[in-house]
Amino acid sequence: MGSVTVSLVLNGEQRTFEVPAGRRLLDLLRDDAGLTGTKEGCGAGECGACTVLLNGLPVPSCLVLAASCEGADVVTVEGLGGDRPLHPLQRAMVERGGVQCGFCTPGVVTTGAALLEHGITEPLEQGRRLAGNLCRCTGYSKIFEALQAAAREPGDD
Amino acid sequence: MDLAVQRVLRPGSFEEAVRVMAEHPHALPIAGGTDLVVQLRDGRRAADVLVDLSGAGLAFITARNGVVEIGGATTMDAIANSREIRDACPALAAASRLVGAWPIQCRATLGGNLANASPAADTAPPLLVAEASVHLVSADGDRRIQLSELFSGPGETCLRPGELIRSIMIPTQHLQRTVREGFAKVGPRWEQIISVASLAHRFELDADGSIREARVAVGSVAPTPVRARAAEQFLAGKPPTAAVRREAARHLQDDISPIDDVRAPAWYRRVAVSVLLDRALTEAADG
CATH class of the missing domain: 1.10.150.120 ([2Fe-2S]-binding domain)
Structure with a gap:
């Protein structure tokens, strides 16, 4: 499988990942970025457990191709509180x-x-x-x- | 789990996207991916190459010269929030808020909903009622077709290899007369469901409350979303009385050919879509 480079702002920090072309945003977050707060439930966009904010709007990260997040702003549950401990x-x-x-x-x-x-x-x-x-x-x-x-x-x- | 694709190409403009599609005739275009990613994951579709349309400039809504134009990669959420669309086609704005739930709406696109060609596509009945057209572009040229021509069967369209949905065009309404328009769907719950039956209507009313022109389109009750021509013809010129509503539901049965599947038996779809028409007519009568 070919790979793809994805540069994005993740929880306020500029990050670059080299991932397999078919990687989902959910797996980039959990496996490549180590942000395991985001959960996989159904894997089909029906349960909402994997919801993250993509450019300020909620999306099911199990349905988002990591490759399509080039230049995007992604916030996970870990990033919600900002500098403070909790949102x-x-x-x-x-x-x-x-x-x-x-x-x-x-x-x-x-x-x-x-x-x-x-x-x-x-x-x-x-x-x-x-x-x-x-x-x-x-x-x-x-x-x-x-x-x-x-x-x-x-x-x- | 990674999807079994070898490459994802990310054109930075629509022109480049058209060129890339021509160079990779077996590639699948991907916009929101809310249908396609599930299909790729389950092996219901396969592709070595995906062409990601995020950077192709297809997320736009413009209103000019009596036409509202919606870019193929415009999200359901953007459509539901758009004043232009709420004015030109309120049924489409309503349907866009009933596709999946909010996170799906923030990702799913209009072009994707149409290209996926599900008989249950919620945006199709409102656009059929609005007599929308579709602007298709490939390296060989472009063409503009009626939306009704796009669907050729369940999951099948007339899209040619390498052809992309650039935009959907809705003629704006001339609101000299009273127009009643809406969309409703039936399923196990309101949100996050695939329609068991859906119906969009646009009734133009005369001063005496009778229906001057009726447009009705239905989803999940035929191999593709379709206009209900028999019901429309019956309704033209009639007041939406209880007797007319009952008779219209009978004519509607001639417009549809529902099947039994995992979501509902055919008989239930026949009843459900009749109830949707009855409600739309009752609301029109009540003003």
Whole structure:
């Protein structure tokens, strides 16, 4: 298999990877960059566990070819907090019990962070936009409570 | 798991993409990849060479001279957010918000949804109702076809080797009269599902509330997304009363040829698409 060079900004840092041509962004993140926060669930774009931010928007990284990320800006759950230990939504998820087994959490938090970033705070619309992030533990109530709490957080970011 | 491809070519312009496609006649173009990556992973499609269209400048929406033009690599999210598209084809904006869920919408593209040619492609019925055309380009030249001509069967299009979908063109509406337009789909849940049946409608209403012109297109109930011509002809000139709605649903049965598959039996699709038409007509009557 041929290889391909991918230069991208990953969690705020300029990085270059030499990967097999058919590598998915998910595998570049986990295997080449060592960022194992992003999880593989279904591998077919149906569960949302592998969601990362690509140029500021949530995408299923299992469906993204690494080669197509040349010049892109990618943020994983590890990069969400920036200089601080936790993003407001991460903190709210912990405080309100939005995390149980934790497998969906990185995807939920990245999609949720994008919702907050885009000013989508109306609960029904938040529910629709989060519908691609499946959680089998929480029943979603605590996740929504965390989203609402993070949306109310005074603008310290 | 890596996909079994040998090379990914990344043209930096549309002209280069067309040239690269001509040089590699067996290459597959890839935009969002939300269908193609799964198909490559499962072995339902294979290619040694992929041509990545991310850098080909195909993500755009323009409105001029009575036409809204959407670049082939424009995402569902961009379409759903576009004021031009919400004005010109609200059914398309609505359908784009129902393709997968938000992360899919941020990646999946209009050209990809059409080229994949699923009978269930959610963007197709709204574009059929809008009588959209498609601009196709290859190294041999370009052509403009009606969207209805693009689909030749489940997963099959009239695209020639090396040909790319450059853009989709929607004639803007002349809104002198009252127009009711929408899109709805049926499935096990609202988001992240492949349609069991879908329907887009555009009804032009007369002052007395009767339907001057009806356009209806349906998905997942025939080998390709199709216009429901029998139902349309029946509805023209009639008020959307309960009796007319029932009769229209009967005519709609002549427009479709659903099959049993993993998602639903044919009989259910017949009922479901009838309910979608009934709801669209009821809403038109209620204003």
